[in-house]
Amino acid sequence: MKKFVFLIMAVFSIAACSNDDNNAVDTEPVAIEPVVSAECTFNGDVTLTSQQEIDAFAAHNYCQINGTVTVKQIDNVSQNVNLKGLEGLVIINGDFIIQDNPTLINLNGLTNLKRVKGSFRLLNNPMLFYIDGVGNLESVGNVVNISGNEMLQDMKGLEKLTSLKFVSIHNNAALQSMQGLDNLVSIDGLSIENNMHLASLNGLNALTSIGSDSQYGELTISGNAALQSLNGLQNLTSFKGMTFKLSGNTILKNFCSLQGIAATGNITTIFEAFGNYYNPTVSNINSGNCSVE
Structure with a gap:
């Protein structure tokens, strides 16, 4: 088998010495591109x-x-x-x-x-x-x-993906969680629909941002018959888009993981919840009436 070479890029940061502890210099990780x-x-x-x-x-x-x-x-x-x-x-x-x-x-x-x-x-x-x-x-x-x-049953194998455009996860009958997407921080759009045994969104815990200035975001979670809560979305704090829809999740009772994003005001005019066991408004979520449990 032919061998391939990987180009490894190293970044060196030089910081001036100072007695002031606030002069620390942060460095960003550099991606290693396969060659x-x-x-x-x-x-x-x-x-x-x-x-x-x-x-x-x-x-x-x-x-x-x-x-x-x-x-x-x-x-x-x-x-x-x-x-x-x-x-x-x-x-x-x-x-x-x-x-x-x-x-x-x-x-x-x-x-x-x-x-x-x-x-x-x-x-x-x-x-x-x-x-x-x-x-x-x-x-x-x-x-x-x-x-x-x-x-x-899960998304294990996708742990190295940190940023994606659109993710569509539909009609996977045995799927139980989003484990495997544990390091996904930002995404342009996410659609999770008709996964009949999906009980949890755990695995999306690192997700903080949906959408961007250049790409309107979307979040659709629909028709997941076993989904009871939105645990996994509690760190979502930025949403730039036109669709934020939660529908047809017939035993979904707990929306409390959306308190962070609801408090930003970013989803107030686009939030849709219908056909779930509980269908709160953004105002309900902000006031603490985010669950009927």
């Missing part, structure tokens, strides 16, 4: 429809793909599929779509994947239990869509 060889780069889109095609493509030991990668099990749909041959893949400069694979259980084989420049989509993989095989993924440039994966 790969042109010799292990594939130019073009790739669609892999069977284990045989995955293995044949993997034999080239590509480290970078300048295009979209789609894994979609069309041929031999009863054959077990795995991604173990793709260990060398570091960068995808396009979308990465893993869709309609009836026998895919995990994402093992993607342990070296660090960057997806486009969207990352996991769609309709009914036997996908685990996604921790992408545990070194540091950057996704566009949408993250995790939908229709009936056996997936």
Whole structure:
């Protein structure tokens, strides 16, 4: 397997000596960008429809793909599929779509994947239990869509993602929490819908900001039949957007985790709560009437 080189950037800070303790200089962490060889780069889109095609493509030991990668099990749909041959893949400069694979259980084989420049989509993989095989993924440039994966229970494997554009998590019947998104601090939009066993939003505890000056934010939490509280959103303190909707969560009784964002006044005119067990107003939340428990 060809070796690739990672460029490590070091930053040195020089601070003048002073007797005043207030003159301390803060330094920001510097991102380490993966750098790969042109010799292990594939130019073009790739669609892999069977284990045989995955293995044949993997034999080239590509480290970078300048295009979209789609894994979609069309041929031999009863054959077990795995991604173990793709260990060398570091960068995808396009979308990465893993869709309609009836026998895919995990994402093992993607342990070296660090960057997806486009969207990352996991769609309709009914036997996908685990996604921790992408545990070194540091950057996704566009949408993250995790939908229709009936056996997936959490988001473990996405711990290195700290900032994202739009995240859509829909129709994952066994999903119980957002664990795995523990280091996500800012996001442009978040939609969590129709995950019938989702009992908690724990895992979103680091999230402080939705939306920005350049991108209107959205928060939609709808149709999650087991969701009783919004624990996990208690550190959200900044919202810049036009949609803040909580609907159809039939046993959702506790909105107290929204007290921080409600107090800012940022959601007063756009807040919607309907079809839940309890449907407070922003005024209710601010006054402490945030729960019926």
